[in-house]
Amino acid sequence: MNNETITKLEFDQIKNSVKEKAIGQHSRDRIEAMQPQHHLATVQTWQQETKEARRILDSNQHVPFLGLDNVDHLMAQVKKGMILTPAELVNFADFLRSSRLLHQFFSKNQEMAPLLANYADALPDFATIEDAIYQQIQHQQVADTASRQLRKLRHQMSDIDQEIQDKLQRFLRHANNQTYIQDAIVVKKMDHYTIPIKASYKHKVDGNIIEQSNKGMTVFVEPNSVAKLNEKYALVHAEAIAEEYQILAELTGRVAEQETTIDDVIETVTALDVIVARAKYSREIDGHTPAVNKDERIVIHHGRHPLLPKDAVPLDIALGTDYRGLVITGPNAGGKTVTLKTVGLLTLMTMFGLQIPAAAGTDIAVFDHIFVDMGDQQDLGNALSTFSGHMHNIAQILNQTGRNTLVLLDEIGSGTEPNEGAALAIAIMETLYDQGALLMATTHYGEIKRFAETHEDFIPAAMAFDQETLMPKYQLKLGVTGDSQALWIARKMRMSTSLIRRAQRYMTDKAYQTTKRQFTHQEQKSSESAMRFNRGDRVLLTATKQEALVTKDTGELDVEVYVDGQFSDQPRKRLELLATAAELYPQGYNLDLLFTDYASYKQAHDLNRGSKKAQRQLRKEAETRRELK
Secondary structure (H helix, E strand, O other): OOHHHHHHOOHHHHHHHHHHHOOOHHHHHHHHHOOOOOOHHHHHHHHHHHHHHHHHHHOOOOOOOOOOOOHHHHHHHHHOOOOOOHHHHHHHHHHHHHHHHHHHHHHHOOOOOHHHHHHHOOOOOOHHHHHHHHHHEEOOEEOHHHOHHHHHHHHHHHHHHHHHHHHHHHHHHOHHHOOOEOOOOOEEEOOEEEEEEEHHHOOOOOEEEEEEOOOOOEEEEEEHHHHHHHHHHHHHHHHHHHHHHHHHHHHHHHHHHOHHHHHHHHHHHHHHHHHHHHHHHHHHOOOEOOEEEOOOOEEEEEEOOOOOOOOOOOEEEEEOOOOOEEEEEOOOOOOHHHHHHHHHHHHHHHHOOOOEOOOOOOEEEOOOEEEEEOOOOOEOOOOEOHHHHHHHHHHHHHHHOOOOEEEEEOOOOOOOOHHHHHHHHHHHHHHHHHOOOEEEEEOOOHHHHHHHHHOOOEEEEEEEEEOOOOEEEEEEEEOOOOOOOHHHHHHHOOOOHHHHHHHHHHHHOOOOOOOOOOOOOHHHOOOHHHOOOOOOOEEEEOOOOEEEEEEEOOOOOEEEEEEOOEEEEEEHHHEEEEEOHHHHOOOOOOHHHHOOOHHHHHHHHHHHOOOHHHHHHHHHHHHHHHHHO
16 A cells, blocks of 8 residues: 555554554554555454454453563564563563463453454463563562572671671771761762761771762771671672572573574464454444455445544445446535545555444445545645646556556646646546546536536535535535535625626626726716715615615625615615715724624624634524524
8 A cells, every 4th residue: 555545544643543552562563564455355354353352342351461562672682692681581471471361361252252262272381481480580680599509698698798787887886986977877889888987087097998079078988897898798799690690591591492482472462462452443433343345345334534523424425336436526625525535544444454433334345556646746846736746646546546446536637727627637537437446536627527427337426515504514415416605605705696696697608798898087977876885884775765784885786785684785876875984983993793793793703713613603503593494
C-alpha cells in the first residue's frame, strides 16, 4: 500500500492508536512494519484472530503478558555473550513465566478462542529456569543463598563492617579526640570509613587523609585503627563480587542454552500481543467483524469514521454490486470528502485485521491496490501547481490501476477551466473504469453529474442539505444529484429577488446582458424618479401609504425595502423619501439592527465567526420548526 494512500486516509493515525495498545516494544515495532494485506486468506485469518481476542476482552479477562516490554533487547545481549544484571534476569524470568501462563490461559479459553489457543499450545514451560532465577535473585540483587561461598563471604563482610563501626564509635567517644572532631559522624569516602576532622588538627590524628572539603575547613581521616580492617573488607568484598558474577553468568548461560526455543517464544508471544492490541483498539471504537470478499464488492451499513465523534452521521453505501462507479455531489463541507475517507479507511482497517465501526451485514472487498487523490497536491519544490500536482498523481494511478483496485478521487477536475476540467475528469473516470477499477469521485461540475446519470455502470449520489438552516446533514443519498446550494444560500443571505431570478435564468439560458450602458455623472441627475436611496432611509410607499426602510438600492428599477417585518422589492417611482439615514441615526450606527432583532443579529454574527454553539442552536431551532409542522 503506497504512502500517499496511508497518509491521505489517515491510516497512520489508526496504526499509532493500535501501537499504543501493545505491551512490548517488539510488538509495537511489528505493528509499525505491518501493512494492510491483499491476500483474502490472510485477512480472513487476521479478522478471526481479532474476533477471538475481542471475545476474551469482552469477558473481562486479563491476558497474562509479563516481561514482554524489553525481552527482545535482552535476548540480543545474551546472543552477544553479555552477562545480564539481576534486574534483567528477573525481567527474563517474568517473560518465561508468561510463556507458561499464556499456555494455560488460552488452553482454558480454547472454546472461546480456538485459533489463539492453537498458537499458545506451542509455548513451552521454562519452570526450571524461572525457579533458578527467582531463587537466586531477590530484591533486584543476588541473594545470600545463591551459593554457600557467597553466603560465607557476605557473613565475613558483615562481621568486618561491624568491627569497623565499633572502632569508629570508640574513636568518636574518646575524650582526647573531641577537640579535633568537626562532626561526630562516620562518613564513607572513596570506599573508606572516615571521621570529619578540623583541618587545623589534621596532623594531630593518626590516620590517612582520604578527602578534603571544598572550603578546606574539614578533612576526612581514616583512623589507623580501622585502616587494615578497611583493606580486609575490600578484599572480601571483591571476592563476593566475583562470586556474584559467576552466579549471574551461570543463570545467563541457562537462558542462552534455550536461545532458539526462546526466540520462537518471543515471536509467538509478540504475535499474541499484536492480536490483543488490535482487539483493544477494536473495542475502543466499538468495532464489529465485517465479512470480507475478493469480489470487488463494498457494502457498508451504518459505518462511522473512527476518528470522528461517535455521534457523527453513519454512512450507508454499496459499490461493486449494481454499479462500479459512484459520483458524489453536494455543497462544500457537506461530507463528500469524509465519505470517501470513510470508505477508504474502513477498507484499509479491514485489510489490517481490525474490526470496524459498522453494523452487521457490512461486506468489505480485499483490494490489491487502493489509490487516492485528494487534498492539496501543490509541490513547491517541483514547481507544480495544485492542478498539476493532481494530474501528476492521477497519471501515476492510471499507470498502476487494474482489476481489484479501489480509486478515490476528491473534486476531480477542479483547479482549472471548468469545461476542460470536466471533460478531462470524465475521460479519466472512463479510463479507470475501462481498466477495471472500482471508482468513487466527488465533484461540483454539472457535466460530471450528467455523466454519472447516463453511464450504465455509474450511479450519482448527493449529500443531503437542510434548506432551512443552510446546514449539511452529512447523509449520502444514492441515485440523486445535488448542487452546491448557491442560490439557496444567496437567497438566505438576502440577495435581491431580481438577482436570484436572473441567476436562475442564466443556468439554462446563456443570453447574458452584454450591451454597454451609458452612465451619467451623478450631478447631472435631476429627475426625482431617478433618485437613489441609501440603506436605512425612511420612505413612503405611495401605493399603500405605508412607511418602510430601504435595505438595498442597486440602481435598478426596483428597490429592496423592509416593511411589516418582510423584505420586498418595490418600484423606485412609487417611493417617496421621508428622511435620510444620516438624519435618523448617529454616525457609525449598525444599520443591520434595523432589520432584525438583537438575538437574531447576534446569532448571525456568531455564525459568521464560526461559533459551534450558534450552529447547534440553529440546528435545534430547525428541528423545532420541523416538529411543529
